[in-house]
Amino acid sequence: MSDYSAFSLLKNAFSGHRNWKSAWRKPEPRENYEVVIIGGGGHGLATAYYLAKIYGVRNIAVLEKGNLGGGNVGRNTTIVRSNYLLPANIRFYEYSMKLWEGLSREINYNVMFSQRGVLNLAHTPGQLDEYARRGNAMLMEGADAELLSREEISRRIPGLYTGQDTRFPILGGLNQPRAGTARHDAIAWGYARAADRQGVDIIENCEVIGFIKDGDTVTGLNTTRGEISAAKVGVSVAGSTSNVMKLAGIDKLPIESHVLQAFVTEPLKPLIDTVVTFGAGHLYISQSDKGGLVFGGDVDGYNSYAQRGNLPIFEHVAAAAVTMFPNLSRLRLLRNWGGIVDMSMDGSPIICKGPLPGLYLNAGWCYGGFKATPAAGHCFAHTIAKDEPHELNSKYTLDRFFNGNELDENGTGPIPALH
Amino acid sequence: MKIKCPICGKREASEYTYIGDATVKRPDVNNTDEQSWFEYVFQRRNPRGDHEEHWQHTAACRSILKVKRNTVTHKISSVDLEGPWQGQGEENN
Numbered sequence A: 001m002s003d004y005s006a007f008s009l010l011k012n013a014f015s016g017h018r019n020w021k022s023a024w025r026k027p028e029p030r031e032n033y034e035v036v037i038i039g040g041g042g043h044g045l046a047t048a049y050y051l052a053k054i055y056g057v058r059n060i061a062v063l064e065k066g067n068l069g070g071g072n073v074g075r076n077t078t079i080v081r082s083n084y085l086l087p088a089n090i091r092f093y094e095y096s097m098k099l100w101e102g103l104s105r106e107i108n109y110n111v112m113f114s115q116r117g118v119l120n121l122a123h124t125p126g127q128l129d130e131y132a133r134r135g136n137a138m139l140m141e142g143a144d145a146e147l148l149s150r151e152e153i154s155r156r157i158p159g160l161y162t163g164q165d166t167r168f169p170i171l172g173g174l175n176q177p178r179a180g181t182a183r184h185d186a187i188a189w190g191y192a193r194a195a196d197r198q199g200v201d202i203i204e205n206c207e208v209i210g211f212i213k214d215g216d217t218v219t220g221l222n223t224t225r226g227e228i229s230a231a232k233v234g235v236s237v238a239g240s241t242s243n244v245m246k247l248a249g250i251d252k253l254p255i256e257s258h259v260l261q262a263f264v265t266e267p268l269k270p271l272i273d274t275v276v277t278f279g280a281g282h283l284y285i286s287q288s289d290k291g292g293l294v295f296g297g298d299v300d301g302y303n304s305y306a307q308r309g310n311l312p313i314f315e316h317v318a319a320a321a322v323t324m325f326p327n328l329s330r331l332r333l334l335r336n337w338g339g340i341v342d343m344s345m346d347g348s349p350i351i352c353k354g355p356l357p358g359l360y361l362n363a364g365w366c367y368g369g370f371k372a373t374p375a376a377g378h379c380f381a382h383t384i385a386k387d388e389p390h391e392l393n394s395k396y397t398l399d400r401f402f403n404g405n406e407l408d409e410n411g412t413g414p415i416p417a418l419h
Numbered sequence B: 001m002k003i004k005c006p007i008c009g010k011r012e013a014s015e016y017t018y019i020g021d022a023t024v025k026r027p028d029v030n031n032t033d034e035q036s037w038f039e040y041v042f043q044r045r046n047p048r049g050d051h052e053e054h055w056q057h058t059a060a061c062r063s064i065l066k067v068k069r070n071t072v073t074h075k076i077s078s079v080d081l082e083g084p085w086q087g088q089g090e091e092n093n
C-alpha cells in the first residue's frame, strides 16, 4: 500500500475519496506463527509493529477478540506525559514521549499529537514543594518541567478560578510543556496499518479461549477461529489480563480490574488550550479538537469488568471540574463510558518474560497505558525477540512484588484502587 | 449500585468504602513463610463474575460487610456481617 501524503489526498479527492484502500488486510489465521500477540489494542499492535520493524521477526499475528480500537485504546482521555518521580518511570515514559514526537512520521499516520502541556495544580505549600521535587527529578532525567506561580497560571488559563477564598485555593502548579494529547483511534489504526505493511496478520473477531501447552511450555492457542501454534505468545490484553492468564493456568496476579470512566461535554468554542489536573481531588480536563471538554477522575473503586460505571464518580468529577472552572456549571454532558483498567498492586506496569516458558506478559497499565503505547510496544517487542528485557523495562518485572522492589509512585501501598 | 447493610438497610454504595477481596486471609503472625505473606499482600484472583469482597459501612454503622457481587453485572447476591455476627446477613440483596 502506498504512503499517505498530501499528494495521495489530492489524488483521491479527484475520485471523490471512493478509492481508498482499507488500511489493513483481513487475513485468515494461519496454523502457525513465530510470535502471536493476544490483544489488538494499542500495545499489542505497537508490539507487533516493532517486532517486525526493529527486530526483523517475520510471521507475526495479532489476535483480537472484537474489532480494533474497541478496548481501552479507544476509550481513554488521550493524555500523554512523562511527569513521574521514580527514575525507572521517568526514563520509560520520557522515552515514550520521544517516540510520540516522531510517531506520525514513523508510522505514516497522523496521530494528532498535540504538545499543549499538562499542568498539575498545587493547593497546599507541601504539594508545591513536592512538585518542585518532582520537576527537578524530571529535569535530571532529561524531561522538561516548569514550576508555575498562581499569577502565571491565571494569565495562561483565564477560565480557571484562582481566587483564594475557596476550600482548595490554587497556589501554583507543575507544568510539562512537551506533554499533551493525541488521537486515540489513530494509534490503533496507525499501528495496525504500519504493522500490516510489515506483513503482520491482524486477525479480528478471534478470541483466545485456551492455551495449548507442552508441560509448562506454551506452544499454541485455542481460539474461536481455530487452533494456532506459536513459538512465542505475548499477552497484551489490559483489563482482561487475569482472565487470559487464567486460561494459561496462572490463577493469581498482582492485578485487579477496575472500571475507569470518561466524560465528554457538548462542544464549545476554544476554552482550555492545555490539559489541567486538579490537585486536591482527582480530575483531568482538556478540550478536544471538536470542542467537547474531555474529563475523567478516579476509578469507581471496586473490582469491575462492566465497562460502565456508577453515578457517584460522575458527581465527584463534575464537582471538581466546576470548582476549577465555574463557567462549566451549566454545560450538558454528551457522552460517558467506562473502560476496564488493569490496576497493578504498585501502580506501575509489568513487561516481562514468563511467567511460563514461551509466554510473555505486558500488563498492569492502570490509568496510564495510552501514553506508554510506543515505548511499551518497543520494550515488549525487545523482550519477546531477545528473551531478555530492554534496559527501560528491566525494572517492570513480575517478581518485583515478591522481592520488595515495587515501584510505587504515590506511596499508597498495595491497594490497586488508590494508584 | 446499592448495598443492603444487615443493620441499616439498603443504602447507596457511596456510603460504603471498598476494602477488597474477602477471600484472601492474613497468615498467622508467627508464620515466617515469605510466599504466604506475598500471596496475602499482592496476589489476587480478580475473577470476572462472582466476587466475595469486603465493604465497610463508613458513613453509618461502620460494620465490615462481606458482599457477594458479580463484577460484570454489579448485581449483589448476598451481604453478611463479619466477625462474631457472621451469618446474620441476608441472601438476595
Ligand SMILES: Cc1cc2nc3c(=O)[nH]c(=O)nc-3n(C[C@H](O)[C@H](O)[C@H](O)COP(=O)(O)OP(=O)(O)OC[C@H]3O[C@@H](n4cnc5c(N)ncnc54)[C@H](O)[C@@H]3O)c2cc1C
Pocket: A038, A039, A040, A041, A042, A043, A044, A063, A064, A065, A066, A067, A069, A070, A071, A072, A073, A074, A075, A076, A077, A078, A079, A080, A206, A207, A208, A209, A236, A237, A238, A239, A240, A244, A260, A261, A262, A296, A337, A338, A339, A340, A341, A365, A366, A367, A368, A369, A370, A371, A372
Ligand atoms: C476511561 C479511561 C481513560 C484513560 N485515560 C488515559 C490517559 O489519559 N492517558 C493514558 O496514558 N492512559 C489512559 N488510560 C489507560 C489506557 O487507555 C490503557 O492503559 C491502554 O490503552 C491499555 O493498552 P491497550 O491499548 O493495548 O488496551 P486495549 O485497547 O484494552 O487492548 C486490549 C485488547 O485485548 C483484547 N482481548 C481481551 N481478551 C482477549 C482474548 N481472550 N482474546 C483476544 N483478544 C482479547 C480486547 O478486546 C482489547 O481490544 C485510560 C483508560 C480508560 C479506560
Ligand SMILES: [Zn+2]
Pocket: B005, B006, B007, B008, B009, B057, B060, B061, B062, B063
Ligand atoms: Zn450499616
